[in-house]
Amino acid sequence: MGFKNGAIGTHSSRTIMLEELSTLLDSLPPGAGRPDYLSAVIEKNALGKQTGANRKITAQHLTELYALDPSVPLFRVLRRFWQNDVKGRPLLAMLCSLARDPLLRVTAEPILAMTSGEELSRQKITNAIRSAVGARMNDATLDKVVRNASSSWTQSGHLQGRSRKFRQLVHPTPLTTAYALMLGYLEGRRGGRLFETNWTQVLDSSPGELRNVAAEAKRLSGLDLRAAGDVIEIGFSTVLTPQEIKDSRVTH
Numbered sequence: 001m002g003f004k005n006g007a008i009g010t011h012s013s014r015t016i017m018l019e020e021l022s023t024l025l026d027s028l029p030p031g032a033g034r035p036d037y038l039s040a041v042i043e044k045n046a047l048g049k050q051t052g053a054n055r056k057i058t059a060q061h062l063t064e065l066y067a068l069d070p071s072v073p074l075f076r077v078l079r080r081f082w083q084n085d086v087k088g089r090p091l092l093a094m095l096c097s098l099a100r101d102p103l104l105r106v107t108a109e110p111i112l113a114m115t116s117g118e119e120l121s122r123q124k125i126t127n128a129i130r131s132a133v134g135a136r137m138n139d140a141t142l143d144k145v146v147r148n149a150s151s152s153w154t155q156s157g158h159l160q161g162r163s164r165k166f167r168q169l170v171h172p173t174p175l176t177t178a179y180a181l182m183l184g185y186l187e188g189r190r191g192g193r194l195f196e197t198n199w200t201q202v203l204d205s206s207p208g209e210l211r212n213v214a215a216e217a218k219r220l221s222g223l224d225l226r227a228a229g230d231v232i233e234i235g236f237s238t239v240l241t242p243q244e245i246k247d248s249r250v251t252h
Contacts, residue, residue, distance in 0.1 A: 014061045092175075107146075122146055125146045174214070192230075
């Protein structure tokens with residue numbers, strides 16, 4: 001489906017690269033394939049990199065974070081929502097990157113636990129990463145991951161500021177809500193449990209608030225939704241193939 005696990009992640013070198021991703025997706029039609037994306041970066045230099053080596057490493061990092069392959073559900077659905085939700089692009093990029101970069105993912109808990117207006121504690125981010133990777137990362141690399149992750153959370157809108165960063169709340173759009181719910185669905189969550197996942201926590205909204213936003217996502221064909229009292233059914237026949245739906249593992 002596109003999820004990645006392990007102790008290695010792109011944030012040892014880069015951020016979520018929101019500007020580069022935006023430029024790349026704007027330069028190609030929605031139906032572009034993986035070779036088109038790689039050609040745009042490496043051969044056509046759509047991102048304006050100065051050297052061939054830089055073009056190749058940029059393509060590598062963007063592929064690590066987003067797959068750039070329409071056969072991968074996480075990217076294909078991001079690409080579909082991207083063109084219809086300009087306001088939600090930073091959150092879409094963050095959600096996809098979280099699913100594909102384990103290093104970024106371990107920084108989510110301390111960031112999302114912050115209250116609005118609270119100043120970022122680099123030590124808390126450092127501790128979270130150190131706890132996940134142990135002694136496999138030296139101090140210089142660890143410090144770089146902290147800087148890159150802090151920048152990524154700033155690009156997504158969860159932090160603001162330059163030298164000193166402070167927490168601010170994000171406001172999910174209908175399609176970013178649908179994307180977060182889809183990530184939980186692909187992991188096997190169903191029904192009301194979809195509103196209580198690590199992915200929906202990124203949206204800074206309560207389950208009740210997200211249910212209201214999800215109703216609008218249905219109107220935009222971002223998901224299927226049926227509700228009767230406290231019972232809610234959510235599906236993704238509008239964005240996932242029957243095989244992908246079948247392959248998503250149901251957990252209880």
